[in-house]
Amino acid sequence: MLILPAICVVTALLLVPIGQAVYYSMANWNGITSQWVGPSTYLTEFRNPLFWRVLENNALLLIAVPVTMLCGVFLAALLHEHVFGWKVFRAAIIIPTAVSWVVLGLIGIQAFAQHGLVNRLLGGVGLAALERNWLGSPTDALAAVGVTFVYSLVGVNTLIFVTGMATIDPAIYEAGKLDGTSWLQSYVHLTLPMLRRYLVFTFVITTISAFSALFSLIYTMTGGGPNYGTTTIEFFIYQQAFGTGAFGVGALLGVVLFVILVSVSAVQVYLMRRSE
Amino acid sequence: MTAVIQQRPVRHSIGHWVTRARQSPGRIAIWLVLAIVSVGLMYPFYFMVMTSFKSETQYELGRGFSLASWTELFSSVPVAREIANSLGICAVSISCILVISTTAGFALAKTEFRGRRFTMLAIIGAMMIPVQSMIIAEYVNFSKIHIINTYAGAIAVYVAIGTPFATFLMSTYFRGIPEELIDAGRCDGLTYTGCFWRIAVPLAKPAFATVVVLQFIPIWNDLLIGLLFLQEPNVRTFTVGLGVLASSRVVNVPSLMAGSLLSTVPAAVVYVVFQRFLVRGLTLGAAR
Numbered sequence: 001m002l003i004l005p006a007i008c009v010v011t012a013l014l015l016v017p018i019g020q021a022v023y024y025s026m027a028n029w030n031g032i033t034s035q036w037v038g039p040s041t042y043l044t045e046f047r048n049p050l051f052w053r054v055l056e057n058n059a060l061l062l063i064a065v066p067v068t069m070l071c072g073v074f075l076a077a078l079l080h081e082h083v084f085g086w087k088v089f090r091a092a093i094i095i096p097t098a099v100s101w102v103v104l105g106l107i108g109i110q111a112f113a114q115h116g117l118v119n120r121l122l123g124g125v126g127l128a129a130l131e132r133n134w135l136g137s138p139t140d141a142l143a144a145v146g147v148t149f150v151y152s153l154v155g156v157n158t159l160i161f162v163t164g165m166a167t168i169d170p171a172i173y174e175a176g177k178l179d180g181t182s183w184l185q186s187y188v189h190l191t192l193p194m195l196r197r198y199l200v201f202t203f204v205i206t207t208i209s210a211f212s213a214l215f216s217l218i219y220t221m222t223g224g225g226p227n228y229g230t231t232t233i234e235f236f237i238y239q240q241a242f243g244t245g246a247f248g249v250g251a252l253l254g255v256v257l258f259v260i261l262v263s264v265s266a267v268q269v270y271l272m273r274r275s276e
Numbered sequence: 277m278t279a280v281i282q283q284r285p286v287r288h289s290i291g292h293w294v295t296r297a298r299q300s301p302g303r304i305a306i307w308l309v310l311a312i313v314s315v316g317l318m319y320p321f322y323f324m325v326m327t328s329f330k331s332e333t334q335y336e337l338g339r340g341f342s343l344a345s346w347t348e349l350f351s352s353v354p355v356a357r358e359i360a361n362s363l364g365i366c367a368v369s370i371s372c373i374l375v376i377s378t379t380a381g382f383a384l385a386k387t388e389f390r391g392r393r394f395t396m397l398a399i400i401g402a403m404m405i406p407v408q409s410m411i412i413a414e415y416v417n418f419s420k421i422h423i424i425n426t427y428a429g430a431i432a433v434y435v436a437i438g439t440p441f442a443t444f445l446m447s448t449y450f451r452g453i454p455e456e457l458i459d460a461g462r463c464d465g466l467t468y469t470g471c472f473w474r475i476a477v478p479l480a481k482p483a484f485a486t487v488v489v490l491q492f493i494p495i496w497n498d499l500l501i502g503l504l505f506l507q508e509p510n511v512r513t514f515t516v517g518l519g520v521l522a523s524s525r526v527v528n529v530p531s532l533m534a535g536s537l538l539s540t541v542p543a544a545v546v547y548v549v550f551q552r553f554l555v556r557g558l559t560l561g562a563a564r
Contacts, residue, residue, distance in 0.1 A: 002387070002472070003395060006380030006443050013436030014402045017410035017417065024413065031416050075313065083307045091548050092314035098547035099320070100497030102519045103536040107320045110327075110529060117323070151317070156558065163555050183302075212406040216499035216515075220522050234408045241412045242504065254409035265404050 018258065025252035030245055037248075045252055053228055054236045057142060058211060061232060064146040065206045071150065072157025072202065073195075077187060079158065080165045090162065097155035101213070104148050105220030109135065112144040138229020141222050145230050148217060153209060157202050164198035165191065197272065204268040208261055233257050321540070328534035335530050345530030352527055353517050353535070354509065361506075362496060362513040365427060369434040370491050373442050374484060376435070381446025382472050386458055396447070402440040407500060415504050430505040430513075434495050442487045445557060449483040450476060486557040489550035493543050514539055 026041050027034040045051050075093060079086055111117040112134035119131040134144045172190055181189070192199070215234050218224055224231035224239060231239065233253055241250025327335055327345075334340030349355065383389070384396055414433060415424070423429035453476065461471040502516035512520070518535045521527055547554065 002379040002383035002469075003389070005376045006399070006439060007395065009376060009436050009439050010399060010402045013414065013432060014405055014410060014440070015398070017413035018405050020413035020417075021409055031419075075310075078306050078310050081303065081306050083303050083310065085307075086310070089310040089314050091551070092318055094551065094554075095544050095547060096317050096320070098493060098543040099540050100499075100515055100543065102497070102499050102515055102522070103324075103540055104320075106518075106522055106532050106536055107323060110323070111320075117319075155317075159555060160558055163558070208406075212408060215408070216497075216519065219499060219503075220519055223523070234406070237408045237412070238500070247412055247416070250412045254406070254412060257406050258404075258409040261406055262404055 021251040021254050021258075024248055025255045027248050029248035029251065031241075031247045034248070041248065041252055045249065050228065051236075051253075054231050054233050057228075057230065058232045060142055061146055061149070061210050061214075062207065064149045065203065065210055067146075068150045068153050068157055068206055069199070069202055071154045072161050073192070073199075075154070075158040076161030076165060077191070079162050090159070093158050094155040096152055099152070101152070101216035102220050104152055105217045108144060108148045108217070108221045118144075135222055136226065138225075138227050141226060141230050145214070145217065145221065148221070149210065149214065152217075153206055157206065160198055160202050161195060164195045168194050200268055200271045204264060207264050211257065211261060211264075233260075324533045324537045324540070327530050328537050330530050332528040332530060335528075345528065345534045348527065349531040349534045349538075352531070353521055355514070355517075355535075355538070357510065358512055358514040358517045359538075361427075361511060362515065365431055365434070365513060366492055366495050368427070369431045369438065369495055370488055372431065372435045373438040373491055374487055376439050377442035377446045377487060378477065378480060378484075379472070380439075380443045381448075382450050382476050384443070384447040385450035386453075386455075386471075386476070387468055399440045399443050403444065407437060411500070411504065418505065424505055425508045425511055427511060430501060430511075433501050433505055434498070437501075438491045438495070442491065445487060445490075446480065446483055449480060453479055482553065482556070485550060485553040489546055489554050490557045492546050496543055497539075 024034060026038055027036050028041075029035075079090055079093075113119075114133045116134075118134060122128060122130050132140060134140045168191065172194075173186055211232070212234050214232060215238065218230055218232065218235045219238075222230040224235050234257060237250050237253045237257065240246045240253060329341055329343065329345070331340065331342040331344040334342055380399075384392060384399075411433075418424050418429050418432075423432075457475055457479075458471050461475050462468075466474060496513075497515055498513070499515055499519045502513045503519065506512050506516060509517075514535075518532070518539055521535065522532055
């Protein structure tokens with residue numbers, strides 16, 4: 001009896017719509033009327049160069065995932081030393097994660113503008129040659145989106161790693177100290193292997209975010225442009241369905257995204273099982 | 277489940293820190309790096325505050341102080357109405373998620389029924405469904421029953437998206453409650469429902485806090501669902517209002533920063549205050 005509300009909500013509002021999405025992905029659908037086409041819709045879409053362009057953007061954006069994790073591991077190691085005021089630093093590092101992507105997009109526009117913060121910083125450290133209107137060209141705009149993504153997620157990564165490090169028994173390090181290992185050695189050989197589960201977990205949530213959490217950022221910062229340069233698959237879904245009324249194509253792209261994310265989660269399950 | 281050891285370092289006097297810093301110059305370097313990173317990460321907040329208190333010309337000049345952007349924000353957007361919408365939608369959605377996930381989590385963790393394993397699997401599977409994959413069908417379904425542009429429609433979507441993870445979290449939490457406690461309750465003549473209300477719910481307060489913080493941020497910050505399900509200005513949430521305002525490009529930068537600041541403060545406060553519960557919720561995922 002207690003479980004009924006959850007079953008109703010999940011079935012009616014999640015499972016049924018995803019089933020409908022699978023059905024309509026194989027139909028010519030404008031939201032009101034639909035004509036069954038069959039699985040050939042997938043072949044048609046796979047022949048669309050724009051589809052691959054969008055997936056390429058997604059692939060490039062994935063570079064930000066290891067960058068975020070490296071920054072997180074590094075900051076967590078520093079925080080774990082518990083220097084004076086480390087709790088204040090921890091709060092400062094986690095707060096950016098609370099900022100909505102809409103706000104980050106608005107700040108991003110200013111920061112990456114011709115006279116914005118990023119160019120001033122580059123000029124300040126003698127890299128004036130790299131100054132440019134970041135949101136003006138497709139590749140640069142994608143890089144700007146990637147940097148904003150790292151900024152937003154580095155806090156969560158750090159927090160998870162700090163928590164993971166707190167679970168490690170300090171006695172392990174004592175043994176290392178006796179053997180005369182350096183700080184870096186003990187970090188690479190003792191800490192990182194112990195953090196394995198946490199590394200897998202952050203890898204998965206950061207990858208999932210890169211695929212499915214950036215809609216608001218792209219909407220406010222670049223609108224998917226210039227010239228589809230920052231259109232990722234999730235933004236493409238929105239554009240196709242609600243911009244051009246191609247609901248069937250939108251549903252199809254949604255199914256593709258779902259399959260990608262299930263694969264990522266399957267990798268997680270596999271890696272976690274193996275680590276046990 | 278891996279045990280999460282709570283960090284509770286002893287409070288030290290300033291003298292202690294000075295001695296430790298003298299002993300190892302490396303710690304000073306660490307402190308400096310952390311300080312620089314923190315300042316860098318907080319810069320956008322500084323930018324928001326400074327810019328929001330300038331007029332458009334002052335922003336271009338880079339100096340000056342004015343409240344013009346705030347008055348413009350309040351005159352171009354129904355700020356109070358939108359914030360009230362945001363808070364109301366958050367409150368109702370989170371309450372629904374709490375009720376649904378607590379009952380379901382208890383049932384999954386502490387009772388036996390047919391299809392329990394299958395239900396658990398379905399809920400974990402539902403966690404993987406990206407919003408963008410089901411939102412089109414959901415939108416069409418909702419427009420057929422005419423609940424687009426109603427609070428109820430948006431709340432239903434938020435509840436649906438939040439329920440699977442919250443249920444997973446609650447069932448993991450309830451599994452941690454010793455079976456003996458429930459058995460003792462049964463001996464005292466309580467029904468399962470009685471055990472739920474008298475034993476499980478009072479024990480689950482920290483888990484409630486985790487669910488609240490993990491649900492508040494995404495709902496408060498959401499744009500996509502609001503953009504589709506709350507198109508009319510009078511039902512819009514504050515984040516959606518800001519997103520629409522930004523894309524219309526009629527308002528100046530300082531006003532947008534004033535709005536951004538207003539949208540960020542509640543989320544940041546919730547984050548810092550509930551940090552402990554946030555960590556719990558996040559690491560439950562790592563420990564599963």
